[in-house]
Amino acid sequence: MNSKKLGVTMTKVVFVMAMSLDGFVNDDHGSVELLYPDFASLDDSDLMKELIDSTGAVLMGKRTFEMPADSDWYAGHYEFQRPIYVVTKQPP
Numbered sequence: 130m131n132s133k134k135l136g137v138t139m140t141k142v143v144f145v146m147a148m149s150l151d152g153f154v155n156d157d158h159g160s161v162e163l164l165y166p167d168f169a170s171l172d173d174s175d176l177m178k179e180l181i182d183s184t185g186a187v188l189m190g191k192r193t194f195e196m197p198a199d200s201d202w203y204a205g206h207y208e209f210q211r212p213i214y215v216v217t218k219q220p221p
Contacts, residue, residue: 140185143180143183143184145180149163172208177208181208181209184209184211185211185212186211186212186213186214187209187211187212187213187214188213188214188216189213189214189215189216190215190216190217191215191216191217191219194213194215194217
């Protein structure tokens with residue numbers, strides 16, 4: 130069925146996840162420092178700016194959302210200042 134005929138706009142979904150070649154995502158304490166030794170340079174890159182500009186909302190898991198001590202940290206500090214949807218079986 131053609132979505133244009135129905136008047137429906139399809140949204141593009143992009144999945145982004147950093148992982149080392151040996152499958153490392155983060156350490157036992159949730160740190161990703163080994164994957165991003167110079168996070169500031171990544172944050173200022175054209176690739177990151179384009180990714181942020183093209184993002185409408187962020188979908189993340191509960192463990193990722195709970196990484197900062199205070200969930201209010203995301204307001205003003207997180208690169209993606211967009212709506213955040215947290216996937217969890219245990220809502221707050």
